Amino acid sequence: MTGFGKATMQLPNKKITVEVKSLNSKNLDLNVRLPQAFREKELELRNVIAKDLERGKVDFSIFSEVTAEETSxxxxxxxxxxxxxxxxxxxxxxxxxxxxxxxxxxxxxxxxERQEIDENEWESIQIAITEALQYINEFRRQEGAKLEIEFRNRIENIRNFMNQAIALDPERIAIVKERLRNNLVELQANVDENRFEQEIIYYLEKLDITEEKVRLTNHLDYFIETIEGSEANGRKLGFISQEMGREINTMGSKSNHSEMQKLVVQMKDELEKIKEQVLNVL
Incomplete structure (x- = not known):
C-alpha cells in the first residue's frame, strides 16, 4: 500500500496543492490536514479517501498558497x-x-478575516483531489505488479524446498529404523521381529509428513489463485500465509533429520518475506 500522489490547481487568487501518501498498515489509518477554510469538508473528504484507498497509513494534505495581492x-x-x-x-x-x-x-x-468556502472553488479543488488519488492508485498498481512477481517466486521457492524435503523422506525413515535397531542391539535384548516392525510403523506414523505436504501444497495453490483474483485480497493472503506457517512448523517438528530441517528453515525464510510484503497488498 505504499504510494504517493500529487496534483496542483491554479485558482484566480490562490494555488492549491493536494498531496497524498500511504505506507503499510493492516487497516486504514487516515490523517487529514486542511486549510482552516476547508475544515467543514473534512468528513466528506475522509469518506472519499477511505472508499478509494481502503487500507494503509495515509497522510492527506491540501496546501493553499495565496497568489493575489489581497491577503486575508x-x-x-x-x-x-x-x-x-x-x-x-x-x-x-x-x-x-x-x-x-x-x-x-x-x-x-x-x-x-475568516474565509468562507466558495462552492465553485471547492468543485475545482475536488478535481485536483481526484487527480491525486488517481496518481497514488496508479503508483500502487505498479507496486502491486512487482509484488505479484515476487510472491510467485517466493511461493515457487517454498514448493521446491518442500519437494526436496519430501525426496529425503525415504532416507530419513531408513535412518530412524537403523537407529532404533542399533539401540536394541546395544541393550542386547531379545526382540520379536513382528512386534518390532509394528512398533516402528506406529512410531513412523507420528513422524509422517504426508498430510503436511498435502495441506501446504493446497495453501500454496490457493495463495496463487487468490493473487489472480480481482477483489481486494490482502487480508486473505495474510490468513493463507499463517496457515502455510503452521504446516511448515509442523513439518519441521516432525522432520528429525538435519538436511530436512535446513530445508524447513529455508521455507520459513521465504514465508517471512512473503508476510512482510502481504501488508503492502489491499
Missing amino acids: SKINAPIVLSYIEQMKNIIPDADATELMKMAVRMPDSLKV
Missing part, C-alpha cells in the same frame, strides 16, 4: 495607533518607526 490578514489600524499613543506617553522622545515596529508585534495588531 490586515493591519488593525485603530489598535496599532492606540499602542503607539500609549508608548509615546511612556517614551515621548522615541522614534516613530521604532514605535511602529513594536506596535505591530503587539496582540490584536493584525486581524484575520
